[in-house]
Amino acid sequence: MDLTLLVALPVILPLLFGAVSLVMLNNHNVQRWLGAIGTASILIAACALLWQCREQGILVLEVGSWPAPFGIVLVADLLAAIMVLLAAITGFATALYSLKTVRKRFERFGYYPLLHLLLAGVNGAFLTGDIFNLYVWFEVLLVASFALLIQGGERAQMEGAIKYVTLNLLSSALFLTAIGLLYGLVGSLNMADIAQRLTQVEDQGMVTVVAMLFLIAFSIKAAAFPLFFWLPASYHTPQVAVSAIFAGLLTKVGVYALYRVFTLIFNAEVEFTHNILLWMAVLTMLTGVLGAAAQFEVRRILSFHIISQIGYMMLGLALYTPLALIGGVFYIMHHIIVKANLFLVAGLIYRLRGSFELKRLGGLYKDHPGLAVLFLIPALSLAGVPPLSGFFAKFILIKAGVEVHAWWAVGIALLVGLLTLYSMIKIWNEAFWKAVPEPAPAIPAPGRNGLLYWITGSLAAMTIAIGIFAEPIYQLAQQAAAQLLNPQLYINAVLGADSL
Amino acid sequence: MTPRFNMRSLILNTGATLLLPLLILFSLFLLLRGHDEPGGGFIGGLVAAAAIALKLFAEDYRAARTILRVHPLQLVGVGLVLAAGASLPAILVGENFFTAQWWTLDLPIFGSLKLSTPLIFDIGVYLGVIGTVLTVVFTLAEAEHS
Numbered sequence: 073m074d075l076t077l078l079v080a081l082p083v084i085l086p087l088l089f090g091a092v093s094l095v096m097l098n099n100h101n102v103q104r105w106l107g108a109i110g111t112a113s114i115l116i117a118a119c120a121l122l123w124q125c126r127e128q129g130i131l132v133l134e135v136g137s138w139p140a141p142f143g144i145v146l147v148a149d150l151l152a153a154i155m156v157l158l159a160a161i162t163g164f165a166t167a168l169y170s171l172k173t174v175r176k177r178f179e180r181f182g183y184y185p186l187l188h189l190l191l192a193g194v195n196g197a198f199l200t201g202d203i204f205n206l207y208v209w210f211e212v213l214l215v216a217s218f219a220l221l222i223q224g225g226e227r228a229q230m231e232g233a234i235k236y237v238t239l240n241l242l243s244s245a246l247f248l249t250a251i252g253l254l255y256g257l258v259g260s261l262n263m264a265d266i267a268q269r270l271t272q273v274e275d276q277g278m279v280t281v282v283a284m285l286f287l288i289a290f291s292i293k294a295a296a297f298p299l300f301f302w303l304p305a306s307y308h309t310p311q312v313a314v315s316a317i318f319a320g321l322l323t324k325v326g327v328y329a330l331y332r333v334f335t336l337i338f339n340a341e342v343e344f345t346h347n348i349l350l351w352m353a354v355l356t357m358l359t360g361v362l363g364a365a366a367q368f369e370v371r372r373i374l375s376f377h378i379i380s381q382i383g384y385m386m387l388g389l390a391l392y393t394p395l396a397l398i399g400g401v402f403y404i405m406h407h408i409i410v411k412a413n414l415f416l417v418a419g420l421i422y423r424l425r426g427s428f429e430l431k432r433l434g435g436l437y438k439d440h441p442g443l444a445v446l447f448l449i450p451a452l453s454l455a456g457v458p459p460l461s462g463f464f465a466k467f468i469l470i471k472a473g474v475e476v477h478a479w480w481a482v483g484i485a486l487l488v489g490l491l492t493l494y495s496m497i498k499i500w501n502e503a504f505w506k507a508v509p510e511p512a513p514a515i516p517a518p519g520r521n522g523l524l525y526w527i528t529g530s531l532a533a534m535t536i537a538i539g540i541f542a543e544p545i546y547q548l549a550q551q552a553a554a555q556l557l558n559p560q561l562y563i564n565a566v567l568g569a570d571s572l
Numbered sequence: 573m574t575p576r577f578n579m580r581s582l583i584l585n586t587g588a589t590l591l592l593p594l595l596i597l598f599s600l601f602l603l604l605r606g607h608d609e610p611g612g613g614f615i616g617g618l619v620a621a622a623a624i625a626l627k628l629f630a631e632d633y634r635a636a637r638t639i640l641r642v643h644p645l646q647l648v649g650v651g652l653v654l655a656a657g658a659s660l661p662a663i664l665v666g667e668n669f670f671t672a673q674w675w676t677l678d679l680p681i682f683g684s685l686k687l688s689t690p691l692i693f694d695i696g697v698y699l700g701v702i703g704t705v706l707t708v709v710f711t712l713a714e715a716e717h718s
Contacts, residue, residue, distance in 0.1 A: 080669040080670075084669075091652030091655075094648055097645050134668055
């Protein structure tokens with residue numbers, strides 16, 4: 073099979089499966105099967121893509137045979153392939169989880185087609201090599217996420233959705249403006265071509281202005297400080313499966329976009345741009361974790377922790393040393409799996425106790441020790457307890473910080489780790505350890521949760537595996553970071569070695 | 573249906589009956605013309621959707637649903653399948669994903685007929701646009717209906 077086709081598969085498969093399940097709108101069983109089979113096939117394609125990326129280097133597909141930089145290219149370097157694989161894992165887990173948890177009413181309103189569309193948007197954003205096309209994929213995933221977010225139509229959902237939609241549209245407008253200005257500067261939309269031409273632009277001040285616009289646009293989408301508040305306002309409102317895939321993937325598309333443009337395109341004035349990134353990273357970490365401390369609803373606590381974790385990922389990019397980028401990539405790999413898993417566990421808590429409020433929970437350890445273990449693994453990993461995946465992720469980042477004497481950032485990263493542990497212990501104490509509160513809240517009728525346990529169990533096993541096999545994962549992150557630090561590899565892969 | 577929303581008028585009704593086939597034909601004309609000249613799936617789809625919306629105004633929601641026969645979202649689905657499917661023939665002949673493929677058919681009377689994957693893509697867009705617009709229109713009409 074043609075290798076370059078592999079680059080298109082993660083985008084075209086969800087689109088096709090989504091379209092077919094839209095045709096089968098009235099047949100719920102077929103839709104469910106398509107959901108499971110579709111996401112499984114993406115997972116297989118994503119594994120193959122990562123494998124080939126390691127073997128062959130950066131894979132480029134010129135869509136429709138229009139040569140770069142004129143046509144749209146899909147580019148899979150290691151970072152993109154890793155992100156696609158993580159998206160596929162989250163997508164597959166969510167689709168299986170949805171089989172048991174999504175209500176019939178939502179299925180009729182196109183839950184599964186939207187899920188496929190969301191995955192197509194996410195994968196498209198990871199793989200595209202064209203900055204305008206990146207904008208389009210962002211819109212695709214946002215449209216799908218808007219619809220998924222408000223399924224159910226409750227008051228809290230609408231309130232959250234308004235903030236979510238407004239800020240994301242603002243970010244999209246800034247993004248589009250930035251693309252327009254950039255196109256005015258260099259006359260190209262192909263990212264590799266832009267990177268090459270930017271060095272010849274005389275007005276480097278303007279380049280920095282455009283870079284800042286991109287920074288603001290993407291950091292809104294990544295829920296970084298200061299424009300993060302749309303996230304905790306909305307992520308706890310939809311169904312658990314939707315929360316989980318949002319928590320795992322959506323903000324990380326923003327982080328990925330930051331990694332992409334600030335390593336490939338805007339890498340000239342690192343002193344200035346990455347210093348701002350550093351401050352944003354530190355403040356993001358801090359505000360996220362402090363926000364979580366004030367919350368007493370499981371999903372809201374977890375939502376605030378997404379923000380603080382985004383800070384760590386940005387820290388990796390901001391320090392901009394080889395080790396820091398390795399740490400950032402490692403952190404993304406660890407975080408997506410752990411975060412999605414924590415939301416899925418929260419969903420199980422809800423199914424067993426009918427509430428997300430810590431006040432009304434209790435006694436879960438006594439009644440469901442298995443669930444307690446399934447919560448502890450990702451929770452401790454999130455806080456960075458060895459030997460779980462989070463420990464290595466934080467360790468690499470902090471070591472990278474120490475190497476460049478970024479003491480402030482290192483100190484705050486350590487403090488935030490500690491506060492994360494506090495939050496996780498809070499959930500543990502309240503939901504699992506303390507006795508059932510009086511008067512005992514009504515417990516929903518026991519359903520069959522075997523499949524759900526298997527899903528969260530598998531994700532927890534992955535967390536442990538990333539911790540145990542940290543060495544090969546580290547090497548993978550190292551290769552990805554090496555590609556990021558040498559943008560000429562990307563440019564040559566897209567435009568050919570003899571360009572310029 | 574409450575009298576308040578009954579917009580039935582003989583003129584509109586007769587006009588819509590006459591216009592509907594013409595508008596559909598015109599939309600198909602726009603769709604097929606679109607490759608080399610102004611037109612295409614998007615604008616054609618809008619015209620076709622307008623034709624069915626006209627039916628809705630002239631008669632009622634049920635009449636409009638009847639001539640569409642399927643749920644408009646399913647139309648979007650079929651359109652997306654066609655549009656996405658148009659990317660695949662290129663792979664079969666070993667070219668890059670989404671490369672346009674052209675086939676020429678020699679017909680006895682009409683002369684040669686050019687068929688292509690961009691045409692399939694455009695038909696997909698056509699159906700997708702009809703489906704999307706009508707989903708919106710029907711949802712609003714339904715809300716008024718109940």
